[in-house]
Amino acid sequence: MAARRALFRLPLRASSSAALRNGAAASRYASSLASAGAQPKWAATAVLPAQWRLLGKRAGGQTRWYSSELGVAKEYKFDDVKQLSEKPDENVQLIDVREPQEYANGHIPTALNIPVTTQPDALFLSPEEFEDRFGFAKPATDKGVIFYCKAGVRSATMAQLAINAGYKDVGEYKGSYMDWEKNGGKAEKP
Structure with a gap:
């Protein structure tokens, strides 16, 4: 549990290599749970609406999400x-x-x-x-x-x-x- 929490306590200005290492660790953790038949809520892509897109990783390991416009009023x-x-x-x-x-x-x-x-x-x-x-x-x-x-x-x-x-x-x-x-x-x- 502590290891999982540590993945999300990254400093906001971490180097991009540290972000990639921790992102890879999160991916491995999610993969190990999936192979065991479980999937954490935070790793499930179905939790997010289908119209959301993931922008590329930014410096500091921050990930940006945005909602694409399905239509305009x-x-x-x-x-x-x-x-x-x-x-x-x-x-x-x-x-x-x-x-x-x-x-x-x-x-x-x-x-x-x-x-x-x-x-x-x-x-x-x-x-x-x-x-x-x-x-x-x-x-x-x-x-x-x-x-x-x-x-x-x-x-x-x-x-x-x-x-x-x-x-x-x-x-x-x-x-x-x-x-x-x-x-x-x-x-x-x-």
């Missing part, structure tokens, strides 16, 4: 969202990803509330589980969804989650609720 402006709130489209759903208390203090008319901070798995739930949890039907993956929050950070997160969950038409109101208020959009309260 369309950007919506104030006028687009205002039109949608005044004339709802059955093929597009506006979704507020702020917390319920923020939503209760005012939201864009016609928007549903799916809080990303406390419910990040929401779009990955089955339709039955989703309806039990939120009290309304889960947006269909073949319909458009437009996300907004307070300033655009949480909506970007939810847009990427939606893309990963299989939604085809994903949009993001980057100005979000702050832009809505600034431009004189009317707020609705439940």
Whole structure:
């Protein structure tokens, strides 16, 4: 156990040869476990999402991971969202990803509330589980969804989650609720 822990306590600025030696040791350890019929969680590649790619080793033995883009959310402006709130489209759903208390203090008319901070798995739930949890039907993956929050950070997160969950038409109101208020959009309260 101590040897396994030591593999992960490398100094951040170790020489690249030391990183390669320790990387080789980790590989040998994982191989020995695999030949014995076991595989540690940290060595299993299935733990990582399929869209992740490994960048090459960097000096100091640091490994960099990044998520490749499966898709990019369309950007919506104030006028687009205002039109949608005044004339709802059955093929597009506006979704507020702020917390319920923020939503209760005012939201864009016609928007549903799916809080990303406390419910990040929401779009990955089955339709039955989703309806039990939120009290309304889960947006269909073949319909458009437009996300907004307070300033655009949480909506970007939810847009990427939606893309990963299989939604085809994903949009993001980057100005979000702050832009809505600034431009004189009317707020609705439940």
